[in-house]
Amino acid sequence: MVRVAIAGASGYTGFELLRILSRHPQVTVTTVTSRAHTGQAVADVYPALRGHCPLIFQNTTAEVLTAEADLVFTALPHQAAMGIVPDLLSRGVKVVDLSADFRFRDPRVYEAWYQEHTAPDLLSETVYGLPELYRDAIARARLVGNPGCYPTSILLAAAPLVKRRLVDPRTIIADSKSGVSGAGRGLSLATHFCEVHDGFKAYKVAEHRHTPEIEQELSALAGEQLHISFTPHLVPMTRGILSTVYAQLRPGVTGEEVDAAYRDLYGTERFLRLCPPGRFPSTLQVRGTNYCDLAWKVDPRTDRIVVVSVIDNLTRGASGQAVCNMNLMMGLDEACGLEAAPWMP
Template sequence: MVRVGIVGATGYAGAELVRILYGHPQADLTIITSRQYAGKPVSSVYPAFKNVIDMVCQEFSINAVCEQADLIFTALPHKIPMEIVPEMVKNGKRVIDLSADFRFNDPEKYKAVYQPHTSEDLMKKAVYGLSEVYFNQIRTTDIVGNPGCYPTSVLLPLIPLIKAGIIDTDTIISDSKSGVSGAGRSPNIGSLYCEASESFKAYKAASHRHNPEMNEVLSCEAGKPVNITFVPHLVPMSRGMLTTTYAKLLQNQDTSEILDCLSRFYKDRPFVRVCPPGSVPSTIHVRGTNYCDIGAVIDKSNNRLILVSAIDNLVKGAAGQAVQNMNIMLEMDETLGLDSVPYPL
């Protein structure tokens, strides 16, 4: 049994971590912190937890967290983790950070999107936590930079095909749609009910800060610079993410060859499900789960591949993948705590 703590337990990703870790058979959730709700039970913030999880949120203290937990999840806004994670690591703790602070390998790329990094050495040692792709590196690291939700949905379909030399990396366009929870729990006008309900809109076209994160990973996998066009959209639903990616094929493959490539790459990875020919994913079938469903279609008249992927942005796109990374780091079965049966509807 490993003692785990969550710093920032009352945001959407933090609450999802509480939900998953509380039921994890090999994790003992020993401390949760919240600046806004310190001294209050988490069930007063999320009434769904009432009489199930009534842990009291504590004010953050580096000493308290390090004394009470061996592995720590930081579910905080960008910039804060880079200030506190180094002290955790110095205290011999393993850390999974859900912000962007440890996702980049190049400090200059991080700085261009966010702000100057105050712990560049640790950033370079961190492993990008795309569980299915960097499994072996995650096993031996002390710090994981958990991927963003959009990058998870874009990278999982693309990486096997790029490594196999199947697609033209200069032609990649990804179009993603996210539920409103992707904007976080802090109030803002764009996510108000009257602004988001009965509306479907693109935002930050070709300027979203997850774009450079994807470019860095894809460039590493391709062995050359890759700069994709990425356009996110807001969908009037609470959770879920659907990504459609387009790219020119370098050869005349058919759909079955594309699906075979994906199936071979992920044959030992339980949370990637490749759809059969003629089928593409839907967000309803991954809701509340750690699955990423992937489908493929070829537009033969244009020799263009169309990839469709679906995830739950709060689970596979955040808390679920973080717990999967914990399982990998601790050499447990990676499905522990994440193997509940999906909702049929």
């Protein structure tokens, strides 16, 4: 059995890790920490887990986290994560970090969008935890930077187009819509029920911090530095991200080539499902799962392609993908513990 600890386990991504791992046949969660809830039982903070988790939240320190763990999930706010990860690694555990702190290859990019990076030396060995793109490197990694929720949905949608040079990479526009759980469990007027329910809005237009993360990966695929337009929106629902990605096709590119690109790259992927022609996915069909469901359409009137992807922001966009990365890092089957079918409705 693999022994894991979770740092910052009282937030939504921490809870989602606990939920998934509570049924993982080859993993035992030995330690959970939470500054705010130190000393409280998990089942008291999350009655949903009564009967599924006997653990007590402990204080978040490297010593506590590594005492009985082979791997630590850090589900801490950015900045806090890089404050503790070097210590965790030095104690011999592997780490999957769910914050933004270890997603960037170039510390200057991180510092331009976030703040000073306090562990830049680790960035060269860190692997960006998107299994479809970096499966082999993840399996060998000591530290994985788990992708952001929006980047996961956008990169999976756009990667075949960019990699196969089917579109002009300077024309990519990603219009994304997220459920409210993406904002976390902290209190703010922006997540007050009455300010969100029955309404819809855009936020952080052309300035969201996931932009450089998306650009880093698309640039790597394109072989050139590119910039995209990215607009996040808030949907009055709890879970799910739908990204609508637009790009101009290169002259002469046909629908058959597009189709071949998606099938070649994703045809054997366990957690990518291509919708039948003419059908577009709803976020409902991936809730609580690690799936990304994809559909696309070429519009001959504008020579543009429109790709739609859906994920669960807490599962594929955070904790499910983190468990998948853990599986790869620990030599387990990557789908282990992630096989449950989604609810409907």
